Amino acid sequence: MPKIIDHQAHKQLIVSKACHVFLAHGYSQLGMRQLADELKVSKSALYHYFASKEALFTACIEYITSEDMAFSPCPPNTSPETRLDALLEVIQHIDERFKGELNLVIDFTRGMTAEQIHHNQHMQLVEKKYLDLVTEYVGKTNAIPIYTILLGSLLGRVLNGNTTSWQEVKDWLLPLVE
Structure with a gap:
């Protein structure tokens, strides 16, 4: 039976983990390959959810600020x-x-x-x-x-x-x- 994936939840999980990766490594030193490695996902899976490092970074900004707003x-x-x-x-x-x-x-x-x-x-x-x-x-x-x-x-x-x-x-x- 095929694995059922909640894509929205998986995307949010990637974003929450990516926030920590950006904070640990900065922005300029990271590429999509290193991000994928750090997030323990394939590079193609990362591109499936985010077209670029900038798109992932934007999602991280949205995530962090939303968390702060709800705190x-x-x-x-x-x-x-x-x-x-x-x-x-x-x-x-x-x-x-x-x-x-x-x-x-x-x-x-x-x-x-x-x-x-x-x-x-x-x-x-x-x-x-x-x-x-x-x-x-x-x-x-x-x-x-x-x-x-x-x-x-x-x-x-x-x-x-x-x-x-x-x-x-x-x-x-x-x-x-x-």
């Missing part, structure tokens, strides 16, 4: 402080893998001009998703400054060995939340 839903009709606490839960979840993602972004954008990065569909997708996330939690008025402070906080924690506390970040942001 701690914004509590409706609550105080600004409660919404900020929920947002900081999401950011702390991101913080666990931020160093790897930062390395991946640097690798992916290496050699690009600021203009190329600005117009890159992957960078636009990531920025839009996370700015929308921040806006959902804190409102539109100060979403961009809050988003920028959060990114700076994540980077600062990488640079200072996580000595900036999340309570400090909360104290900086609370006056900006609607």
Whole structure:
């Protein structure tokens, strides 16, 4: 009897595993053959689901950002402080893998001009998703400054060995939340 495969579930499994491969190896060093080897699938099976490394990378971005969006839903009709606490839960979840993602972004954008990065569909997708996330939690008025402070906080924690506390970040942001 032929094996019945849930193609959508298999594709999602490949994507979830590929996220870890990209984080471990970067973008530029990987080809479809190495990706297939790392994912323990044939190269032809990988091409069956994804036309290119870029298509797989896009799926990984969608997967990671969707996971982040679902991590701690914004509590409706609550105080600004409660919404900020929920947002900081999401950011702390991101913080666990931020160093790897930062390395991946640097690798992916290496050699690009600021203009190329600005117009890159992957960078636009990531920025839009996370700015929308921040806006959902804190409102539109100060979403961009809050988003920028959060990114700076994540980077600062990488640079200072996580000595900036999340309570400090909360104290900086609370006056900006609607």
